[in-house]
Amino acid sequence: MPLITVNDGEAAFVCEPGDTLLRAGLRSGVGLPYECGVGACGCCRGEVGTGEVIDHWPAAPGLSDRDRRKGRILACQCSPVGDVQLRLRLDPAAVPAIPPRRRTATLVAVNDVTHDIREFVFRSEEAAAFLPGQFAFLSLPGVERERAYSMANLANDRGEWRFYIRRVPGGDATGRLFDTLKPGAEVGLDAPYGQAYLRAESPRDIVCIAGGSGLAPMLSVTRGYAARTARDGRRLDFFYGARTPADVCGQAELAMLPGYGEDLGFQVAVSDAEAAQAAGWTGRTSLVHELVEATLGDRLGQCEFYLAGPPGMIEALLQLLQTKHRIPPERIHFDRFF
Amino acid sequence: MKMLCNTGDVPAGESRRIELPGRPPLAVFNLDGSFYVTDDTCTHGDASLCDGEIDTDDGVVECPYHQGAFEIATGRPAGAPCTVALRVYPVEIRGEAVYAAVEEVETACP
Numbered sequence: 001m002p003l004i005t006v007n008d009g010e011a012a013f014v015c016e017p018g019d020t021l022l023r024a025g026l027r028s029g030v031g032l033p034y035e036c037g038v039g040a041c042g043c044c045r046g047e048v049g050t051g052e053v054i055d056h057w058p059a060a061p062g063l064s065d066r067d068r069r070k071g072r073i074l075a076c077q078c079s080p081v082g083d084v085q086l087r088l089r090l091d092p093a094a095v096p097a098i099p100p101r102r103r104t105a106t107l108v109a110v111n112d113v114t115h116d117i118r119e120f121v122f123r124s125e126e127a128a129a130f131l132p133g134q135f136a137f138l139s140l141p142g143v144e145r146e147r148a149y150s151m152a153n154l155a156n157d158r159g160e161w162r163f164y165i166r167r168v169p170g171g172d173a174t175g176r177l178f179d180t181l182k183p184g185a186e187v188g189l190d191a192p193y194g195q196a197y198l199r200a201e202s203p204r205d206i207v208c209i210a211g212g213s214g215l216a217p218m219l220s221v222t223r224g225y226a227a228r229t230a231r232d233g234r235r236l237d238f239f240y241g242a243r244t245p246a247d248v249c250g251q252a253e254l255a256m257l258p259g260y261g262e263d264l265g266f267q268v269a270v271s272d273a274e275a276a277q278a279a280g281w282t283g284r285t286s287l288v289h290e291l292v293e294a295t296l297g298d299r300l301g302q303c304e305f306y307l308a309g310p311p312g313m314i315e316a317l318l319q320l321l322q323t324k325h326r327i328p329p330e331r332i333h334f335d336r337f338f
Numbered sequence: 339m340k341m342l343c344n345t346g347d348v349p350a351g352e353s354r355r356i357e358l359p360g361r362p363p364l365a366v367f368n369l370d371g372s373f374y375v376t377d378d379t380c381t382h383g384d385a386s387l388c389d390g391e392i393d394t395d396d397g398v399v400e401c402p403y404h405q406g407a408f409e410i411a412t413g414r415p416a417g418a419p420c421t422v423a424l425r426v427y428p429v430e431i432r433g434e435a436v437y438a439a440v441e442e443v444e445t446a447c448p
């Protein structure tokens with residue numbers, strides 16, 4: 001099996017056939033930098049010294065023309081052909097608390113959440129081990145390439161994995177999930193990944209902000225917070241950004257948690273003013289970051305933030321939190337759903 | 339306007355970090371004799387852009403951490419994973435000195 005050496009011996013790991021450099025490294029407990037795992041964020045950039053790799057997606061948006069000129073590759077999109085010398089900056093924070101593993105899982109239930117989001121429940125033989133807010137790669141029968149989906153539940157011994165998935169018009173994986181896959185179907189599940197997990201030890205108040213299918217990991221983080229053994233004076237505020245009133249979701253799940261309405265708050269903003277009016281929406285009509293700023297006011301600077309959703313929403317939130325309010329990046333944890 | 343350094347302190351194609359009390363560090367860039375001042379900390383993580391590589395042809399600085407990039411003159415993100423613009427500050431050269439319109443004091447987050 002190919003041996004991958006990082007920075008002339010700073011780290012080394014073997015790569016199973018078919019695995020990518022990124023995932024093989026993480027499986028071996030090596031802190032390769034990453035965020036999305038799907039070629040979009042650019043965090044896993046590196047250079048190949050000696051050796052050869054197969055690039056599964058040479059046009060990946062995570063690389064700029066300048067990167068390509070400089071011969072850089074994305075560790076999440078490349079598999080080694082033989083031994084490889086890799087150069088990139090290792091990130092101690094990326095060393096996985098739970099090394100990811102591949103397994104088989106069976107679809108056991110599908111539940112409607114909104115007109116275009118469904119909950120998909122899978123079961124695996126061994127325990128479902130992950131931190132609140134992490135994601136898995138699902139490989140679906142008949143779909144080329146795996147897709148990333150975030151767990152909505154908490155780690156458990158029953159081997160249960162719950163996902164909230166939004167149908168993407170014309171999408172390969174979501175088309176398969178919504179139209180063909182029936183309970184009993186087997187899929188490949190490689191998990192856990194992701195660094196936007198709940199920092200249970202942080203004493204700060206928590207703010208979770210979700211847009212669209214970003215609901216899943218924010219539910220998981222909130223469930224992790226609600227599972228703490230004692231009320232400790234902290235609070236969690238959950239904000240959901242929906243396009244239209246028909247897209248609003250999350251309240252039913254949160255209302256079941258202890259402290260709902262007390263130290264667990266839930267607020268929604270609908271962004272499409274026309275749709276809001278047509279539906280007789282009486283709640284807030286704005287972008288979700290405007291709701292967050294208006295609600296939290298001066299408290300904004302003291303909180304720990306968790307964000308999940310479409311790249312545009314995350315960008316608006318980072319602009320608000322980081323550029324405008326100068327909240328340090330280590331207090332903002334996010335996944336962009338590319 | 340605040341004086342940050344002398345023009346001679348920042349050779350062409352290089353940068354220099356300036357720490358002022360009570361505000362996040364600044365970066366002074368010299369692109370072929372034109373001076374620019376931006377925040378020094380990358381908007382993607384806790385990295386100093388003055389430790390990064392400057393690409394004079396593109397007018398871009400690359401973050402030493404994940405190699406995200408910014409256009410030095412405008413602060414615009416110019417390479418993943420950076421998506422949030424850097425703050426840039428108006429610059430004035432008075433004699434040999436580099437001045438920038440930075441807010442005198444910024445409230446840091448607790």
Ligand SMILES: Cc1cc2nc3c(=O)[nH]c(=O)nc-3n(C[C@H](O)[C@H](O)[C@H](O)COP(=O)(O)OP(=O)(O)OC[C@H]3O[C@@H](n4cnc5c(N)ncnc54)[C@H](O)[C@@H]3O)c2cc1C
Nearest residue numbers: 057147148149150164165166171172173174213216337338
């Ligand atoms: C970290 C993360 C977590 C996510 N969590 C969720 C979640 O909880 N719920 C949810 O609904 N969605 C989630 N997503 C989005 C999800 O992974 C899919 O992108 C989405 O479901 C659309 O898939 P599709 O196959 O239906 O659409 P398609 O349009 O068929 O595929 C889109 C995906 O394929 C990639 N792609 C396109 N062309 C290529 C190529 N040539 N080579 C390689 N890749 C290519 C795109 O970048 C994109 O990731 C998440 C994404 C990320 C990155």
Ligand code: FES
Nearest residue numbers: 037039041042076
């Ligand atoms: S982790 Fe490879 S591009 Fe995002």
Ligand code: FES
Nearest residue numbers: 380383401404406
């Ligand atoms: S910290 Fe600068 S690109 Fe990630």
